[in-house]
Amino acid sequence: MNCPKCKKSDTRVVDSRSTQENTAIRRRRECLECHYRFTTYEYVESEAMMVIKTDNKREAFNRDKILKSMVVACNKRPITLDALNAQVDKIIQDINDLGQPEISSKKIGEIVMDHLANLDQVAYVRFASVYRQFRDVDAFRAELDRI
Numbered sequence: 001m002n003c004p005k006c007k008k009s010d011t012r013v014v015d016s017r018s019t020q021e022n023t024a025i026r027r028r029r030e031c032l033e034c035h036y037r038f039t040t041y042e043y044v045e046s047e048a049m050m051v052i053k054t055d056n057k058r059e060a061f062n063r064d065k066i067l068k069s070m071v072v073a074c075n076k077r078p079i080t081l082d083a084l085n086a087q088v089d090k091i092i093q094d095i096n097d098l099g100q101p102e103i104s105s106k107k108i109g110e111i112v113m114d115h116l117a118n119l120d121q122v123a124y125v126r127f128a129s130v131y132r133q134f135r136d137v138d139a140f141r142a143e144l145d146r147i
């Protein structure tokens with residue numbers, strides 16, 4: 001890991017800890033040459049994945065979209081953002097476990113519903129009733145944003 005300031009590669013780790021949701025390691029490093037301090041994060045690499053939408057168009061998988069659709073479904077429910085983030089990590093784990101380079105938005109929606117069912121019944125019913133009609137996470141989110 002080169003120092004961002006002097007570009008020398010001799011650095012030492014001065015502090016290392018997990019982030020709040022335990023999904024990353026945050027390291028504080030110091031350059032042995034110029035003593036500049038900087039931060040690095042270590043994440044599990046998510047494989048590049050494409051989402052097949054209902055119109056057969058492909059787009060890059062986007063964690064944020066899943067989180068936002070769940071935030072909307074959990075509106076005014078007693079669920080913290082931390083809990084939702086942890087749930088999204090589990091959803092992504094399920095998706096990765098499928099071992100496929102592409103996944104349909106329909107399948108993503110079904111996995112999200114499985115997890116919401118365990119988390120909060122009201123959020124689950126909201127998500128399921130709107131989602132089943134649209135069969136597409138994007139269309140679902142657009143509709144929920146509207147109402």
Ligand SMILES: [Zn+2]
Nearest residue numbers: 003006031034
């Ligand atoms: Zn340096």
